[in-house]
Amino acid sequence: MxxxxxxxxxxxxxxxxxxxxxxxxxxxxxxxxxxxxxxxxxxxxxxxxxxxxxxxxxxxxxxxxxxxxxxxxxxxxxxxxxxxxxxxxxxxxxxxxxxxxxxxxxxxxxxxxxxxxxxxxxxxxxxxxxxxxxxxxxxxxxxxxxxxxxxxxxxxxxxxxxxxxxxxxxxxxxxxxxxxxxxxxxxxxxxxxxxxxxxxxxxxxxxxxxxxxxxxxxxxxxxxxxxxxxxxxxxxxxxxxxxxxxxxxxxxxxGGKSANVVFADANLDNAAKGVIGGIFAATGQTCVAGSRLLVQREIADEFIERLLAIARTARMGDPLSTDTQVGPVTTPVQLGKILRHIEDAKAEGARCVLGGGRAERPECGTGWFVEPTIFTDVTPQMRLAREEVFGPVLAIMPFDTDEEAVSLANSTDYGLAAGVWTSDLKRAHRMAEQLQAGSVWINTYRTSAPMSPFGGYKRxxxxxxxxxxxxxxxxxxxxxxxxxxxxxxxxxxxxx
Incomplete structure (x- = not known):
């Protein structure tokens, strides 16, 4: 050199x-x-x-x-x-x-x-x-x-x-x-x-x-x-x-294991964009990554299809190109960690509905890329639901009631951030109060400002x-x- x-x-x-x-x-x-x-x-x-x-x-x-x-x-x-x-x-x-x-x-x-x-x-x-x-x-x-x-x-x-x-x-x-x-x-x-x-x-x-x-x-x-x-x-x-x-x-x-909570009354198009941005933007390498999607059961199937439709179009490649939407993982050590999390999730019974491994696309060249990955059939006891992956891997869990959503969202040792997607103003305020997170975003995700405090609860x-x-x-x-x-x-x- x-x-x-x-x-x-x-x-x-x-x-x-x-x-x-x-x-x-x-x-x-x-x-x-x-x-x-x-x-x-x-x-x-x-x-x-x-x-x-x-x-x-x-x-x-x-x-x-x-x-x-x-x-x-x-x-x-x-x-x-x-x-x-x-x-x-x-x-x-x-x-x-x-x-x-x-x-x-x-x-x-x-x-x-x-x-x-x-x-x-x-x-x-x-x-x-x-x-x-x-x-x-x-x-x-x-x-x-x-x-x-x-x-x-x-x-x-x-x-x-x-x-x-x-x-x-x-x-x-x-x-x-x-x-x-x-x-x-x-x-x-x-x-x-x-x-x-x-x-x-x-x-x-x-x-x-x-x-x-x-x-x-x-x-x-x-x-x-x-x-x-x-x-x-x-x-x-x-x-x-x-x-x-x-x-x-x-x-x-x-670290964080942040939950994005989507209710049936939400604007689902906006929520889908917010969830995708929360986990696949920055290749999931952000402490506030919305790595857990909690979606109300009555809309779960429809919402997951919306997510998949967007995620399948993600363009990977050179991060210096303005056309690229998902870039590489920053270090080979982190690449290995993400891939191990993916394999462990499969072994524990989670169902991989998108991605699930290292990206081998021509546009990824020799870089450290992981395919945007989505798992369903995730339970709170699984490692994927409890540990920070710090990569483009989403764990989806359904819920029925507001109380169940809060319980699932708060069920990790982390409490850095959370997202809530709803059209109900009262529900939004209740969730903001009950979620154990230093930042709670309502109908948005992953935003910050110098005049706003940022930090975490718990670990x-x-x-x-x-x-x-x-x-x-x-x-x-x-x-x-x-x-x-x-x-x-x-x-x-x-x-x-």
């Missing part, structure tokens, strides 16, 4: 190689072949990045900025992202295999997160508190935590980084980013924009490498004061344990990203007391 195919880390506003000089390869999911090399960080590199962020946190170039000035930097970054949508979108597609049409839309919308938190930076307010002590003033102030470790997954690296980076910087923290080892290259052109926006050296740093080496060392580092993680449950539990031992906060957005995670309250998860509150009395009372008695 040429030197131009090498992607370096970003530390102290410079693109640098690893201390060891080692590299690892990253693959293009459409071709199934390596296309670049990425710097392979070790403990020394993590320490260098964290110490750079720690110095920046205490340096006047960052610490001396007002909240309004921090907000202006975020607004400038938002404008730069908007001017480089195509470059960033193509970089994402080459690395994770998602559709260019989706990535263009996603990157074009991404500046809204930086604009939202850029505007929110100078609106974090403490409070003057009432006091029951004469001549005493008590007020609160919010202060940044310090160095934040932002660990992002491979399915939407830049967008999910925005959910962490924007509020962390708005709050006055500095950040060390650890992208997935499977999708580390799109971060390079983005860091060019961070630098061009004028952020001081060390405020944002990037270390690249594996989770067990780089991610674990980052969470363990004594100067890291918070971890923000999106990814799998196993890694999330390990991060929570490590953060707990250090008594630092962790925001965790983990889907801890904390929330998005919305005004999210910035406080990157702040700590301080209570300040001022005594105005002329004479101090007895030093041996606590002032109550």
């Amino acid at each position: 040429s030197a131009s195919s090498r992607f370096r880390m970003f530390i102290d506003n410079e693109f640098v190689e690893s201390a060891s000089g080692e590299w690892f390869t990253t693959d293009n999911p459409f071709t199934g072949r390596p296309f670049a090399e990425v710097a392979s960080a070790n403990e020394e590199d993590v320490d260098r990045a964290v110490r750079s962020a720690h110095r920046a946190f205490n340096a006047p170039e960052w610490k001396g900025l007002t909240a309004s000035q921090r907000g202006e930097l975020l607004l400038r970054l938002a404008d730069l992202i908007a001017a480089h949508v195509e470059e960033l979108a193509v970089a994402e597609v080459r690395d994770n295999g998602k559709l260019i049409s989706e990535m263009r839309a996603q990157i074009a919308y991404m500046p809204q997160w930086y604009r939202y938190y850029g505007g929110l930076a100078n609106k974090v307010e403490g409070a003057h508190l009432p006091s029951d002590k004469k001549n005493t003033i008590n007020f609160t102030r919010y202060e940044p935590l310090g160095v934040v470790a932002a660990i992002v997954p491979w399915n939407s690296p830049l967008l999910l980084l925005a959910w962490k980076l924007a509020p962390a910087l708005a709050a006055g923290n500095t950040v060390v980013v650890k992208p997935s080892e499977f999708t580390s290259t799109s971060i390079t052109p983005f860091m060019e924009l961070v630098k061009d926006a004028g952020f001081p050296a060390g405020v944002v740093n990037v270390v690249t490498g594996t989770g067990p080496t780089v991610g674990a060392e980052l969470v363990r580092h004594p100067l890291v004061r918070k971890v923000a993680f999106t990814g799998g449950e196993t890694a999330g539990v390990a991060i929570a344990e490590a953060a707990g031992r250090r008594l630092i906060p962790a925001t965790l957005e983990l 889907s995670g801890l904390g929330r990203e998005g919305g005004a309250d999210a910035i406080k998860q990157y702040l700590q509150v301080k209570s300040v007391w001022i005594d105005l009395n002329d004479e101090y009372p007895s030093p041996f008695v606590m002032r109550l």
